[in-house]
Structures are given as C-alpha cells and as structure tokens.
Amino acid sequence: xxxxxxxxxxxxxxxxxxxxxxxxxxxxxxxxxxxxxxxxxxxxxxxxxxxxxxxxxxxxxxxxxxxxxxxxxxxxxxxxxxxxxxxxxxxxxxxxxxxxxxxxxxxxxxxxxxxxxxxxxxxxxxxxxxxxxxxxxxxxxxxxxxxxxxxxxxxxxxxxxxxxxxxxxxxxxxxxxxxxxxxxxxxxxxxxxxxxxxxxxxxxxxxxxxxxxxxxxxxxxxxxxxxxxxxxxxxxxx
Amino acid sequence: xxxxxxxxxxxxxxxxxxxxxxxxxxxxxxxxxxxxxxxxxxxxxxxxxxxxxxxxxxxxxxxxxxxxxxxxxxxxxxxxxxxxxxxxxxxxxxxxxxxxxxxxxxxxxxxxxxxxxxxxxxxxxxxxxxxxxxxxxxxxxxxxxxxxxxxxxxxxxxxxxxxxxxxxxxxxxxxxxxxxxxxxxxxxxxxxxxxxxxxxxxxxxxxxxxxxxxxxxxxxxxxxxxxxxxxxxxxxxx
Numbered sequence: 118x119x120x121x122x123x124x125x126x127x128x129x130x131x132x133x134x135x136x137x138x139x140x141x142x143x144x145x146x147x148x149x150x151x152x153x154x155x156x157x158x159x160x161x162x163x164x165x166x167x168x169x170x171x172x173x174x175x176x177x178x179x180x181x182x183x184x185x186x187x188x189x190x191x192x193x194x195x196x197x198x199x200x201x202x203x204x205x206x207x208x209x210x211x212x213x214x215x216x217x218x219x220x221x222x223x224x225x226x227x228x229x230x231x232x233x234x235x236x237x238x239x240x241x242x243x244x245x246x247x248x249x250x251x252x253x254x255x256x257x258x259x260x261x262x263x264x265x266x267x268x269x270x271x272x273x274x275x276x277x278x279x280x281x282x283x284x285x286x287x288x289x290x291x292x293x294x295x296x297x298x299x300x301x302x303x304x305x306x307x308x309x310x311x312x313x314x315x316x317x318x319x320x321x322x323x324x325x326x327x328x329x330x331x332x333x334x335x336x337x338x339x340x341x342x343x344x345x346x347x348x349x350x351x352x353x354x355x
Numbered sequence: 356x357x358x359x360x361x362x363x364x365x366x367x368x369x370x371x372x373x374x375x376x377x378x379x380x381x382x383x384x385x386x387x388x389x390x391x392x393x394x395x396x397x398x399x400x401x402x403x404x405x406x407x408x409x410x411x412x413x414x415x416x417x418x419x420x421x422x423x424x425x426x427x428x429x430x431x432x433x434x435x436x437x438x439x440x441x442x443x444x445x446x447x448x449x450x451x452x453x454x455x456x457x458x459x460x461x462x463x464x465x466x467x468x469x470x471x472x473x474x475x476x477x478x479x480x481x482x483x484x485x486x487x488x489x490x491x492x493x494x495x496x497x498x499x500x501x502x503x504x505x506x507x508x509x510x511x512x513x514x515x516x517x518x519x520x521x522x523x524x525x526x527x528x529x530x531x532x533x534x535x536x537x538x539x540x541x542x543x544x545x546x547x548x549x550x551x552x553x554x555x556x557x558x559x560x561x562x563x564x565x566x567x568x569x570x571x572x573x574x575x576x577x578x579x580x581x582x583x584x585x586x587x588x589x590x591x592x593x
Contacts, residue, residue: 328473
C-alpha cells in the first residue's frame with residue numbers, strides 16, 4: 118500500500134495578518150486534501166483552518182497533539198501509524214513554520230525513519246525574515262533558540278554568541294519569552310561591545326512590524342524600543 | 356521628505372514552479388507599487404516580474420545590479436540615494452529570498468544606517484524549508500554557506516561542522532555548487548561518523564523535490580541519490 122505524505126503547513130504568525138498576506142495560494146490544495154492534523158495546539162489549529170476556509174468540515178477532521186510534553190517513541194509512532202496505512206497528515210504549529218524551534222520535528226524525524234515523504238510548504242518564518250531584513254546575514258547565520266535564564270549561564274552564552282558572530286562572521290539569532298524582552302535587550306546592550314551590531318525584529322509580518330539594526334553603542338543612546346510582550350528576534354552580528 | 360521603503364521580494368526558486376504556488380497574494384500589492392528594483396541579475400528579475408504579471412510596464416522600471424562584484428561604499432550608497440528622496444525599492448535575488456546567502460544584504464545594511472524601513476516579504480527559502488523537512492532542527496540550526504573547495508580546509512571544515520552538530524545539537528546546513536554535489540556528498544559520507552545524520556534536500560519546492568534524512572551509515576549503503584547538478588542543501592545533524 119502507498120504511504121501517506123507528511124505536509125508541513127505554515128500558518129500566519131500574527132492573528133492580525135490575513136492568511137493570504139503570508140501564505141501562497143498553492144498551499145490550499147494540500148491543506149484541502151487532508152483530514153488528519155498533528156498540531157502544537159488544537160484550538161489555534163482549528164481557528165487557523167476555519168479562517169483559512171478549508172473545504173472539509175473541521176469537525177470531521179482528526180487532531181492529534183504534539184507539543185513540548187510529547188515524548189519521542191511510542192507516542193510519536195502512534196501519530197505516524199495512519200501514514201503507514203496511506204493517510205496523509207499535516208503538521209501545524211502555533212505560529213509560523215512548523216518543525217523549526219517547535220516540537221513538530223519529532224514527527225518529521227519518525228517519518229524519515231519510515232521512508233514517508235515529507236513536504237514543507239512556504240510560509241512566514243520570523244527567524245528567516247529577521248535574518249533577511251537585518252542586513253547582517255551574508256553567507257551564514259545561526260538560530261540559537263532561547264538563551265539560558267539564569268546567571269552566570271546567561272551572560273556566558275551571550276558572550277559566546279557575540280564571539281562567534283564576530284570571529285566567524287556568523288550572525289547569531291536568539292529569542293526570549295516576550296515578557297522578558299526589555300530586560301533581555303538591556304542585558305545584550307550591557308554584555309556586548311559598542312561596535313557589535315544588533316538587529317531587533319518585532320512582530321514580524323504584523324501591521325506593527327518593527328525591524329531595526331544598529332550598533333550596540335547606538336542602541337544604548339537610542340534606548341530600548343517598544344518590544345515589551347511583543348514577539349521579537351534578536352540578532353547579534355558584526 | 357518621507358523616506359522610501361526597501362522591500363525584500365522573494366521569487367520562485369525553480370522556474371518549473373508557478374509564482375502563486377510559493378508566493379502569497381499579499382506580496383503583489385508591494386511589488387505593484389514599485390518601479391525601482393535592486394537585483395542580483397537583471398534578466399532573471401525581469402523574467403520574474405513579467406511572469407508575475409506586474410501592473411506597470413517593465414520597460415518603464417529602473418533596474419540596478421547588486422551582485423557579488425558590488426563593493427560596499429559609494430556604489431551601494433548610490434543605490435540607496437533614491438530611497439532618501441522618497442522612492443521605494445524592491446530587492447530581488449536570483450532565486451528565493453533575497454539578502455540571505457546573496458549580496459542583497461549590502462543594501463539592507465545601508466538602509467538601516469540611513470533609518471530607511473526594511474520590509475521582508477514571505478517566500479520560499481530552500482535553507483529554511485530544508486531545515487523544516489529534515490527533522491533535525493529542534494531548537495537551533497545554522498546555515499554555513501559554501502564549504503572551502505581545497506583540502507585540507509574542506510575535510511577540516513566538515514569535521515568542525517560535524518563536531519558542532521553533535522556537541523551543541525545544532526544541525527549544520529551547507530551548500531555546494533550543484534555540479535560538485537555528488538563528489539561533495541561522497542566526502543561527507545567518508546568524513547562523518549556512521550551514526551551522524553545527514554539530510555539531503557534537492558530541488559526544494561520544484562515538482563521533483565527530493566528530501567531525505569538518514570544516518571551516514573544508511574546513506575553509505577543506499578548510495579548517492581540523483582543530486583548531480585540539482586540545487587541541494589545538505590544538513591549534518593545528530
């Protein structure tokens with residue numbers, strides 16, 4: 118029997134952004150063909166599908182949750198089981214592109230192990246769009262997820278990322294829980310050298326998008342922008 | 356006078372892919388508003404705009420070339436000049452998302468220096484889509500561009516990327532000139548440990564897209580897939 122296909126289905130990052138502003142029309146055919154979804158959060162996945170205007174009734178669809186509490190192993194294998202029997206599935210994360218900086222990667226890994234085809238669809242990635250708009254990303258860049266919260270690990274990690282950004286010319290992107298953004302940026306400005314550059318990319322793709330790159334010295338003078346509780350990517354570069 | 360805006364305009368990666376399969380409808384309004392483009396290759400930019408069905412006649416538009424021969428400084432400043440006088444511009448690279456792994460980053464950097472707003476649009480990025488579909492990218496990943504061609508730098512770089520992928524759990528993406536893909540993958544399989552995982556993502560978004568992750572040991576048995584002269588992202592992971 119033919120195996121199913123695993124589609125990685127991006128959704129808008131911001132609720133204020135209509136789907137067709139950030140998702141290609143071509144994604145719809147894939148989404149419309151599916152009735153099985155592996156999702157980070159069922160409520161937000163249902164809301165996305167309903168706003169997206171999918172053709173099948175949402176109540177007839179199967180949703181399975183794959184979040185940060187999901188363990189690799191039996192639980193993930195059960196999610197893949199229908200694909201082994203020919204049913205295709207879509208992975209939807211809470212915002213943006215699934216399987217990058219979210220737990221969706223577990224089911225992708227399992228699919229490769231079983232020889233199941235994995236098809237990524239195009240959509241908004243705040244990480245990639247921040248790198249594009251930063252002007253820092255020439256030939257290379259890295260995304261590092263969250264920086265440790267506790268000291269001295271936090272300052273040490275920031276120092277290590279700055280060294281790498283400078284020595285390897287590899288801009289280093291990081292994120293923080295949005296309610297800690299202001300404090301976090303203060304720490305970056307305190308820890309990094311005045312000539313090191315910092316891109317702050319806030320609410321990417323939303324109508325309030327704010328993206329600016331300046332040196333740490335310039336940021337110290339300009340002060341912290343309005344990033345409190347707003348999803349932000351910080352990129353440290355040379 | 357109000358400054359112009361710099362739009363980063365993705366285009367399809369593959370000529371075989373229609374624009375609306377990979378570009379959101381929302382991009383069109385931005386593209387239609389522009390008559391000034393900073394492009395990696397004028398011929399391919401014109402072809403893209405014509406296929407995309409822009410509303411203005413293409414011959415009435417201004418194109419300026421920004422490629423790997425462009426020097427930072429006076430030449431880039433001249434490109435930014437119209438934006439300082441209120442004209443907006445679009446950056447178009449040869450394929451996919453501009454200003455990542457291409458020279459577009461120079462004009463983005465100059466815009467930030469002048470306080471000009473930079474707006475990234477959504478589109479296909481083979482790098483990001485490969486990371487999504489690899490199943491390797493959990494919380495972090497890095498893109499390293501090209502690996503040096505000459506030995507011993509080449510093997511050394513591969514070893515260093517493998518160590519980083521394993522020790523930091525940070526998957527390491529690299530590219531090679533497509534005509535060297537087969538040889539390059541042979542070198543990866545020779546250099547890396549059998550348990551190290553390797554994702555091969557070829558012709559991403561095209562009808563012939565091929566994406567597979569397996570251990571180096573499994574790849575050695577399976578042999579090199581059909582990647583000769585086909586654009587490919589390689590990701591080394593744990």
